[in-house]
Amino acid sequence: MTSTVAEKIRSLRNVRPELPAPAVRKAIREAAGLTQAQVASAVGVTAQAVALWESGRRTPRGPLLGQYAEAVRTMQELT
Template identity: 90%
Template sequence: MTSTVAERIRSLRNVRPELPEPPERKAIREAAGLTQAQVASAVGVTAQAVALWESGRRTPRGALLGQYAEAVQTMRELA
């Protein structure tokens, strides 16, 4: 059965970027030799936001979730 374009678009909404647990995020960043401020600048947030994400007190949402997940993946590849 062929799905419609609308069905394919709706299915994309359910795709959530993979994000490691907070302690692993910090370890990945440190292994890549980057500061929270550098990651924050790349993602477009404050260093405090990155600190909160790494501590597990907050989780990025919306577009920031995708941007941060991509940044973490890139850092993982650098390390």
């Protein structure tokens, strides 16, 4: 059975970016030599938001989840 373009697009909505554990995210950032403020600036949030995400007290949602996951992947590639 062939999927339509619309079906493929709808299926993308259910794809949730994978994030490492909070402590691992922090270690990746530190290994990349970046501050929480630098990551926050790249993602478009405050340094406090990144601190909360790295502590596990909060998790990014919506578009920020994808942006942060991409930032973590990029930082991991730098190390």
